[in-house]
Amino acid sequence: MQRRARTYLTGVALAVMLSGGLTACTGSPEDEGGEDTKAGSSGAPDSSAPPGRYRTLPExxxxxxxxxxxxxxxxxxxxxxxxxxxxxxxxxxxxxxxxxxxxxxxxxxxxxxxxxxxxxxxxxxxxxxxxxxxxxxxxxxxxxxxxxxxxxxxxxxxxxxxxxxxPPADEEGGEGGDPADEGGKSGSGGSxxxxxxxxxxxxxxxxxxxxxxxxxxxxxxxxxxxxxxxxxxxxxxxxxxxxxxxxxxxxxxxxxxxxxxxxxxxxxxxxxxxxxxxxxxxxxxxxxxxxxxxxxxxxxxxxxxxxxxxxxxxxxxxxxxxxxx
Structure with missing residues (x-):
């Protein structure tokens, strides 16, 4: 009887330990995943520019x-x-x-x-x-x-x-002369x-x-x-x-x-x-x-x-x- 009792108690202890370990294993990814989702959600919406005001054109x-x-x-x-x-x-x-x-x-x-x-x-x-x-x-x-x-x-x-x-004209060119003039003309195309x-x-x-x-x-x-x-x-x-x-x-x-x-x-x-x-x-x-x-x-x-x-x-x-x- 004592041997059976010890065997039963040992089995119960192992079951408790295993269930606790499984709970810890399954809980950790959820916590980590929550942190990743929050970090991702904070960056993604901010990087998406808003749409334009007008969706159609007048006749x-x-x-x-x-x-x-x-x-x-x-x-x-x-x-x-x-x-x-x-x-x-x-x-x-x-x-x-x-x-x-x-x-x-x-x-x-x-x-x-x-x-x-x-x-x-x-x-x-x-x-x-x-x-x-x-x-x-x-x-x-x-x-x-x-x-x-x-x-x-x-x-x-x-x-x-x-x-x-x-930019101002004096910031575009070099040290003067024709190259500066040509640079000013080429830079007038805007962005x-x-x-x-x-x-x-x-x-x-x-x-x-x-x-x-x-x-x-x-x-x-x-x-x-x-x-x-x-x-x-x-x-x-x-x-x-x-x-x-x-x-x-x-x-x-x-x-x-x-x-x-x-x-x-x-x-x-x-x-x-x-x-x-x-x-x-x-x-x-x-x-x-x-x-x-x-x-x-x-x-x-x-x-x-x-x-x-x-x-x-x-x-x-x-x-x-x-x-x-």
Whole structure:
């Protein structure tokens, strides 16, 4: 009996020891796993950038008010009418209005959308183009807004317009001379790894919006001041603003998150025309307004101040709509 009792007690003791060991073994990985999960959870969400504010784009042909279009495009109702899409410029009745605009074909209207308008009379041809691009970052460490900023800086650099991200000129070059000048030019491209080709495409699209004839991308010089006075003589034109205003290509502080305006005058064989390009960023959307005027009289030049003011009025209207959404 004593031998059986000792055997029984020994078996019980072994069972208790084994169960305790198993509990300790199974408990340890859970504790360690909890620490790893916490460490991982603290790092992963922080490294993922937030999505952009805008998931869709407005309908571009309906984005500009009719009253604004009539100011920018005098005599548009007398111009040849093409295909159009109803928008803010829709006229009453069954006839299509040239103020409805012509949509620009894109593969995905949630990522890229545009519209163009045209006005022609005996003195001049005017073209207005509006382009929207919603920027999406595929790098989890870079937000959509940050990617849009990189693309905006790239385009501003291509237009040779200084941006906040560019270092001062005295920090870019070496000890002077031609190498420093070349370095400054090469550094004006801004940043952004994948924005170069898109920026080039956008510039082509913006200039290509003009249908007044010739090649808008021909050789020309950036204008530092307004030239000509055709606006007051052209039917529907308006007096130009004061000549004291700064008309050089520059950044703008009161449109969207970032904005710049570029002004180019071309007096080549294709015709005399002035092209105004205003680009602004609102969160993860980049909007481009291109407004140009072609003159039939090559002895005169389009008025820079008037064209800039009208392009700016369109951009301010579009930026306000983005702010409201």
């Amino acid at each position: 571009p042909c309906g984005a500009v008010d009719l009253s604004t279009l009539k100011k920018l495009l005098p005599d548009a109702e007398g111009a040849p009418q093409g295909s159009s899409t109803p928008g803010k410029g829709t006229a009453s009745g069954d006839e299509e209005s040239p103020y409805e605009g012509q949509p620009i074909a894109t593969y995905d209207t949630d990522r890229r959308a545009g519209c163009r308008w045209k006005s022609t009379n005996s003195l001049a041809t005017r073209n207005l183009t509006v382009d929207f691009e919603r920027v999406v970052s595929y790098d989890p460490a870079v937000s959509d807004d940050e990617q849009a900023q990189l693309l905006y800086d790239e385009r501003a650099g291509q237009a040779e317009i200084p941006t906040e991200s560019e 952004g790894e994948d924005g170069g080709s898109e920026a080039a495409d956008s510039g082509t699209d913006g200039k290509g919006g003009g249908e007044g004839g010739g090649d808008p991308g021909g050789e020309g010089e950036k204008s530092d001041s307004g030239g000509g006075s055709d606006a007051s003589e052209e039917p529907g034109g308006e007096p130009s603003p004061s000549s004291d205003a700064d008309l050089s290509p520059r950044t703008l502080d009161d449109i969207g998150d970032n904005a710049y305006i570029d002004d180019q005058l071309d007096t080549g064989d294709s015709g005399v025309h002035r092209d105004i390009t205003l680009v602004f960023r609102s969160a993860n959307v980049i909007a481009t307004v291109t407004y140009d005027q072609w003159l039939t009289d090559k002895r005169r030049t389009p008025d820079s101040a008037e064209l800039q003011e009208k392009a700016r009025s369109v951009a301010e209207e579009l930026a306000a709509d983005f702010d409201d959404n």
